[in-house]
Amino acid sequence: MSHALARARGLVLPAILTALGLVVLIGLGVWQLERLAWKNDLIARVEARTHAPAVPIPAESEWNSVNAERDEYRRVTASGVFHHDREVQVYTVVSEEPGRHAGPGYWVLTPLELPSGAFVIVNRGFVPLDRKEPASRAQSQIPGQVTITGLLRTPEEATLFSPDNEPDRNAWYRRDPGEIARALGLSRVAPFTIDADEAPNPGGLPEGGRTRVRFPNNHLQYVVTWFGLALALAGVFAAFAWQRIRQA
Numbered sequence: 001m002s003h004a005l006a007r008a009r010g011l012v013l014p015a016i017l018t019a020l021g022l023v024v025l026i027g028l029g030v031w032q033l034e035r036l037a038w039k040n041d042l043i044a045r046v047e048a049r050t051h052a053p054a055v056p057i058p059a060e061s062e063w064n065s066v067n068a069e070r071d072e073y074r075r076v077t078a079s080g081v082f083h084h085d086r087e088v089q090v091y092t093v094v095s096e097e098p099g100r101h102a103g104p105g106y107w108v109l110t111p112l113e114l115p116s117g118a119f120v121i122v123n124r125g126f127v128p129l130d131r132k133e134p135a136s137r138a139q140s141q142i143p144g145q146v147t148i149t150g151l152l153r154t155p156e157e158a159t160l161f162s163p164d165n166e167p168d169r170n171a172w173y174r175r176d177p178g179e180i181a182r183a184l185g186l187s188r189v190a191p192f193t194i195d196a197d198e199a200p201n202p203g204g205l206p207e208g209g210r211t212r213v214r215f216p217n218n219h220l221q222y223v224v225t226w227f228g229l230a231l232a233l234a235g236v237f238a239a240f241a242w243q244r245i246r247q248a
Contacts, residue, residue, distance in 0.1 A: 125206030
């Protein structure tokens with residue numbers, strides 16, 4: 001009996017470690033289930049918004065209530081006059097689809113003055129590295145009144161992979177309309193930007209319609225992986241415990 005009791009006590013530590021491992025693995029599986037639901041909802045929202053008819057941008061009185069959950073990727077339209085002399089270029093890397101140009105380059109962000117005197121910053125599209133300077137694409141400096149249709153975008157948040165903007169060096173890595181407005185000395189600027197659609201610009205650049213609206217969704221396979229590992233761990237411990245008990 002004492003020998004069996006000793007063997008049973010020998011299962012305590014493996015049981016504790018197995019329980020801890022199961023808590024971690026099941027927790028990761030549940031987290032991935034939550035991420036799966038979030039990603040499916042995001043994909044559905046973006047799909048619906050990007051194919052909906054364009055509506056006027058929110059009125060200036062509504063700007064403080066604009067948020068990503070309700071407004072990101074909405075198709076909007078705005079009319080005004082571009083201030084090409086205040087253009088900034090935000091470094092980016094784009095994939096080949098759906099445009100002609102790909103690789104490292106810049107988003108061209110240009111303030112659009114609205115009839116009210118307020119501004120909204122428009123991401124007119126992508127240019128390759130060698131076309132950063134406005135003089136290299138002078139045809140695209142459209143004068144006078146224009147109407148822009150595109151997707152409303154809330155400010156791009158900082159990540160480990162996006163360095164801080166350096167306005168003093170005119171080096172930009174994130175779309176942040178507030179920071180851009182301060183650097184340009186503009187007031188009454190919308191707290192969002194517009195990603196212009198694929199309507200061609202004179203000379204072909206900037207190339208609009210390059211907003212990423214397809215998102216990888218691998219969360220289901222992660223769910224299967226974590227829960228599968230939990231099941232395997234439980235099976236290994238059960239087999240181990242059964243073997244120890246039989247030997248008692």
